[in-house]
Amino acid sequence: MPDCRIASRQPRGGPAEPRYITDPDRLRSFLEDAAHVPGGHAAALVMPTTEFEVAAVIEASAAVLPIGAQSSLTGGATPRGEVLLGMARCNR
Numbered sequence: 001m002p003d004c005r006i007a008s009r010q011p012r013g014g015p016a017e018p019r020y021i022t023d024p025d026r027l028r029s030f031l032e033d034a035a036h037v038p039g040g041h042a043a044a045l046v047m048p049t050t051e052f053e054v055a056a057v058i059e060a061s062a063a064v065l066p067i068g069a070q071s072s073l074t075g076g077a078t079p080r081g082e083v084l085l086g087m088a089r090c091n092r
Contacts, residue, residue, distance in 0.1 A: 013050020018057050020044040020083070030067060030084050037075035047086040057085055 021027065022044045031040030042065075048054045058064055065082040 011051035011055040013052035016050065016053060018046045018048055018053040020046055027084075030070070030086070031079060033070040033072040033075060033077035035073050035075045035078070037078040039080075040078040041081055042079040042084045043081055045084040045086055047089050049089045054085065054090070057083060 027042055027045055030045055031042060032038070043061075043063075046053070046057050048057065061083040063082040064085050065077070065079050066085045066087055067077055067079075068087050070077045
């Protein structure tokens with residue numbers, strides 16, 4: 001069996017702490033996708049702009065749901081208590 005190795009580098013973006021949004025009014029539009037499956041709820045929303053912020057959220061959270069356009073018609077982007085990782089600002 002071949003020896004497999006995974007190499008990684010430090011995330012780019014510096015030591016800025018991600019900002020967790022917990023305001024229910026700000027979260028409301030992220031609690032359902034295009035399928036309109038009811039019952040969505042989230043612990044928080046983070047809109048990172050750097051790799052470092054993404055890595056920090058994943059490291060600190062028990063469950064993370066990355067969200068993009070929320071165009072899923074299966075309910076797959078409906079959160080069930082996870083921290084939402086909004087990818088809209090990650091454009092580079």
